[in-house]
Amino acid sequence: xxxxxxxxxxxxxxxxxxxxxxxxxxxxxxxxxxxxxxxxxxxxxxxxxxxxxxxxxxxxxxxxxxxxxxxxxxxxxxxxxxxxxxxxxxxxxxxxxxxxxxxxxxxxxxxxxxxxxxxxxxxxxxxxxxxxxxxxxxxxxxxxxxxxxxxxxxxxxxxxxxxxxxxxxxxxxxxxxxxxxxxxxxxxxxxxxxxxxxxxxxxxxxxxxxxxxxxxxxxxxxxxxxxxxxxxxxxxxxxxxxxxxxxxxxxxxxxxxxxxxxxxxxxxxxxxxxxxxxxxxxxxxxxxxxxxxxxxxxxxxxxxxxxxxxxxxxxxxxxxxxxxxxxxxxxxxxxxxxxxxxxxxxxxxxxxxxxxxxxxxxxxxxxxxxxxxxxxxxxxxxxxxxxxxxxxxxxxxxxxxxxxxxxxxxxxxxxxxxxxxxxxxxxxxxxxxxxxxxxxxxxxxxxxxxxxxxxxxxxxxxxxxxxxxxxxxxxxxxxxxxxxxxxxxxxxxxxxxxxxxxxxxxxxxxxxxxxxxxxxxxxxxxxxxxxxxxxxxxxxxxxxxxxxxxxxxxxxxxxxxxxxxxxxxxxxxxxxxxxxxxxxxxxxxxxxxxxxxxxxxxxxxxxxxxxxxxxxxxxxxxxxxxxxxxxxxxxxxxxxxxxxxxxxxxxxxxxxxxxxxxxxxxxxxxxxxxxxxxxxxxxxxxxxxxxxxxxxxxxxxxxxxxxxxxxxxxxxxxxxxxxxxxxxxxxxxxxxxxxxxxxxxxxxxxxxxxxxxxxxxxxxxxxxxxxxxxxxx
Amino acid sequence: xxxxxxxxxxxxxxxxxxxxxxxxxxxxxxxxxxxxxxxxxxxxxxxxxxxxxxxxxxxxxxxxxxxxxxxxxxxxxxxxxxxxxxxxxxxxxxxxxxxxxxx
Numbered sequence: 001x002x003x004x005x006x007x008x009x010x011x012x013x014x015x016x017x018x019x020x021x022x023x024x025x026x027x028x029x030x031x032x033x034x035x036x037x038x039x040x041x042x043x044x045x046x047x048x049x050x051x052x053x054x055x056x057x058x059x060x061x062x063x064x065x066x067x068x069x070x071x072x073x074x075x076x077x078x079x080x081x082x083x084x085x086x087x088x089x090x091x092x093x094x095x096x097x098x099x100x101x102x103x104x105x106x107x108x109x110x111x112x113x114x115x116x117x118x119x120x121x122x123x124x125x126x127x128x129x130x131x132x133x134x135x136x137x138x139x140x141x142x143x144x145x146x147x148x149x150x151x152x153x154x155x156x157x158x159x160x161x162x163x164x165x166x167x168x169x170x171x172x173x174x175x176x177x178x179x180x181x182x183x184x185x186x187x188x189x190x191x192x193x194x195x196x197x198x199x200x201x202x203x204x205x206x207x208x209x210x211x212x213x214x215x216x217x218x219x220x221x222x223x224x225x226x227x228x229x230x231x232x233x234x235x236x237x238x239x240x241x242x243x244x245x246x247x248x249x250x251x252x253x254x255x256x257x258x259x260x261x262x263x264x265x266x267x268x269x270x271x272x273x274x275x276x277x278x279x280x281x282x283x284x285x286x287x288x289x290x291x292x293x294x295x296x297x298x299x300x301x302x303x304x305x306x307x308x309x310x311x312x313x314x315x316x317x318x319x320x321x322x323x324x325x326x327x328x329x330x331x332x333x334x335x336x337x338x339x340x341x342x343x344x345x346x347x348x349x350x351x352x353x354x355x356x357x358x359x360x361x362x363x364x365x366x367x368x369x370x371x372x373x374x375x376x377x378x379x380x381x382x383x384x385x386x387x388x389x390x391x392x393x394x395x396x397x398x399x400x401x402x403x404x405x406x407x408x409x410x411x412x413x414x415x416x417x418x419x420x421x422x423x424x425x426x427x428x429x430x431x432x433x434x435x436x437x438x439x440x441x442x443x444x445x446x447x448x449x450x451x452x453x454x455x456x457x458x459x460x461x462x463x464x465x466x467x468x469x470x471x472x473x474x475x476x477x478x479x480x481x482x483x484x485x486x487x488x489x490x491x492x493x494x495x496x497x498x499x500x501x502x503x504x505x506x507x508x509x510x511x512x513x514x515x516x517x518x519x520x521x522x523x524x525x526x527x528x529x530x531x532x533x534x535x536x537x538x539x540x541x542x543x544x545x546x547x548x549x550x551x552x553x554x555x556x557x558x559x560x561x562x563x564x565x566x567x568x569x570x571x572x573x574x575x576x577x578x579x580x581x582x583x584x585x586x587x588x589x590x591x592x593x594x595x596x597x598x599x600x601x602x603x604x605x606x607x608x609x610x611x612x613x614x615x616x617x618x619x620x621x622x623x624x625x626x627x628x629x630x631x632x633x634x635x636x637x638x639x640x641x642x643x644x645x646x647x648x649x650x651x652x653x654x655x656x657x658x659x660x661x662x663x664x665x666x667x668x669x670x671x672x673x674x675x676x677x678x679x680x681x682x683x684x685x686x687x688x689x690x691x692x693x694x695x696x697x698x699x700x701x702x703x704x705x706x707x708x709x710x711x712x713x714x715x716x717x718x719x720x721x722x723x724x725x726x727x728x729x730x731x732x733x734x735x736x737x738x739x740x741x742x743x744x745x746x747x748x749x750x751x752x753x754x755x756x757x758x759x760x761x762x763x764x765x766x767x768x769x770x771x772x773x774x775x776x777x
Numbered sequence: 778x779x780x781x782x783x784x785x786x787x788x789x790x791x792x793x794x795x796x797x798x799x800x801x802x803x804x805x806x807x808x809x810x811x812x813x814x815x816x817x818x819x820x821x822x823x824x825x826x827x828x829x830x831x832x833x834x835x836x837x838x839x840x841x842x843x844x845x846x847x848x849x850x851x852x853x854x855x856x857x858x859x860x861x862x863x864x865x866x867x868x869x870x871x872x873x874x875x876x877x878x879x880x
Contacts, residue, residue: 747876748878749876751873
């Protein structure tokens with residue numbers, strides 16, 4: 001019985017994405033009219049998925065599942081190809097397990113929160129309420145399907161399903177032009193990355209002959225790939241790095257890494273639950289998941305691919321943190337913080353692939369995955385809490401400027417409920433939102449010991465310190481900035497005095513919004529305790545490092561394979577597994593802590609004590625300071641997100657418009673000119689021919705023929721009307737006349753018929769008798 | 778001594794003519810049916826008479842007479858059924874009024 005448990009679990013795993021998909025179908029096809037039924041369906045479906053996912057997760061933990069050959073795999077033939085078939089498969093390994101732990105919980109919390117956020121049952125209820133739940137149910141299908149997928153083809157399909165949902169949900173309020181454009185921008189920008197991803201898949205399939213994880217990530221395939229080259233436009237590129245980098249391109253788009261990060265800040269135009277679900281917790285982390293999934297490939301592709309992953313991650317982490325400091329929109333700050341944190345994860349995974357020591361490889365990998373999970377919880381929490389704040393601000397504004405009061409409508413037009421300068425002092429009005437936001441914010445900034453973010457980020461920093469000190473420098477500086485803008489955000493939003501009437505009257509949100517906040521806050525605080533490093537004195541030995549022990553098995557065999565290939569000996573396999581066993585290195589922890597606490601303290605001091613913003617139209621203290629030293633342009637530069645949008649507008653978009661114009665000119669001038677010229681020539685020639693040949697010669701001839709034909713025709717006509725028609729008419733008339741006469745015979749009287757037949761018989765007999773008796777026939 | 782064949786034939790012809798008259802002249806469908814029976818029985822008389830006088834060795838005439846009975850019974854059953862159906866649908870048994878076949 002227990003031996004077959006994985007099989008049962010695997011069968012269940014197939015069902016995980018099915019429930020939200022059913023909910024999507026039912027809502028889309030039948031249940032649209034009933035708003036309550038819609039959210040009940042969506043939430044129930046995610047509850048089912050949650051239960052199944054937890055079953056799978058705990059089964060994976062308790063009957064330890066491994067990576068590679070020890071993963072649980074269930075597959076069935078799907079699309080036949082010439083030489084075999086694509087498989088539909090489910091793949092459960094520790095990485096899948098932890099994702100299955102995170103995704104449904106976050107989804108469920110956000111679904112519940114959405115009921116309140118979309119104002120269910122109140123006059124302001126969103127007019128596309130049912131459609132919202134329809135879309136997020138489809139999104140949940142995409143994310144859960146992506147996580148359990150056993151091959152890259154299915155993964156890619158679900159990946160695109162999420163991309164579609166992201167587009168639909170960012171542009172959910174499409175009456176706003178900015179929302180419409182943001183949706184398009186997100187879709188097109190991620191498409192750039194997805195193109196690379198798809199190319200990577202094609203290259204991988206052509207080189208390895210399969211897209212199943214078990215085949216692609218098997219040591220034999222990796223060795224095979226490392227000896228193969230791919231022919232791109234006549235260049236023979238080594239297969240492994242090419243494929244790894246192309247697939248990483250998908251991540252750059254999806255996880256909003258520099259330089260394709262531009263869509264994520266604009267994606268905040270969508271409803272806040274969407275920002276939390278798609279653009280913080282799940283979809284953007286799908287990119288990181290892809291890197292983690294394909295990590296053996298990156299590792300084998302040393303050293304170019306790991307370097308690219310590593311540097312893009314690190315640069316993104318720093319870039320996002322810098323821009324985050326200069327934003328005033330509460331959700332934009334979080335968006336850039338998301339970009340930055342995703343950069344940390346990518347950097348960690350890149351560090352792992354770039355390291356040479358197996359323990360460090362594993363350590364960095366686990367740190368990246370761990371941060372992925374903790375970040376999903378606390379960033380979802382932060383977004384939902386900020387959504388609660390925005391919701392409160394809107395209600396406060398509505399309260400102050402009710403439609404009855406004069407000038408209410410005008411003020412409504414200008415008011416920005418997302419602008420932190422309009423807030424202040426909200427902690428009194430919204431205590432639950434405040435405390436949960438603080439829990440999330442402290443996790444984000446890495447407040448020591450009690451928050452999840454501290455443990456995961458600290459692990460990344462520690463690994464960076466060991467592997468590449470310069471990356472450590474970048475990341476730790478970014479961590480300081482993270483803490484700074486977090487403190488700024490808390491100070492501007494919740495502390496001080498209310499700066500607008502709306503903030504004065506903002507009510508606390510309803511329970512369906514605050515309860516998910518509290519649940520997520522519990523996770524944001526406690527989840528880190530599952531991954532406390534064993535080497536840490538005092539606390540480390542008390543709690544086993546569950547995360548490390550579980551997740552490391554995903555890649556263990558790859559790491560050792562690489563290690564032994566490098567070392568050229570197979571004997572010393574065992575001792576290197578697990579921790580390095582060295583004395584705990586305090587330096588990275590101390591430096592990281594100093595930066596985190598320092599950032600928090602400075603932010604709090606500047607924005608809450610020293611130079612608090614007193615009114616909504618006052619300049620930011622940072623801007624004031626920079627202006628004093630004539631550096632105001634620098635503030636503006638970063639506030640406008642380092643001008644990336646303008647740069648892309650000028651370069652890529654401008655270039656494509658210029659190329660289009662050039663083609664349009666070519667089309668209208670050269671091509672159309674040639675066509676017009678040909679047309680003119682033809683017309684002139686035909687005019688001449690018409691005048692001198694057609695009219696003069698041919699027409700005359702034809703007129704003659706016509707006249708002759710006319711005479712013949714009239715003769716014909718006479719013959720026709722007189723003879724032919726006469727004959728036809730005669731036939732017809734005769735028939736009619738005969739019918740009229742004969743009709744009388746058919747009287748319907750049976751007895752009349754009988755008399756006729758009797759008379760006929762008598763007559764025949766008479767003829768016969770006369771003939772035979774007297775005429776001698 | 779046997780009754781001469783001619784008497785039978787005269788009887789049969791008379792019977793046939795009475796039947797034919799009934800069929801042609803009566804208005805009531807039932808009477809027409811009865812006329813048909815008379816005509817059939819006139820045939821039977823002929824058959825039996827010819828058998829007795831010309832071929833007394835075989836049983837052909839009797840056998841044919843029996844067949845005619847069977848046919849007559851069947852015809853009477855079908856005919857009465859038709860008449861009942863007509864009466865139900867058109868409320869009459871007068872054949873002159875039943876002229877569905879009128880062209």
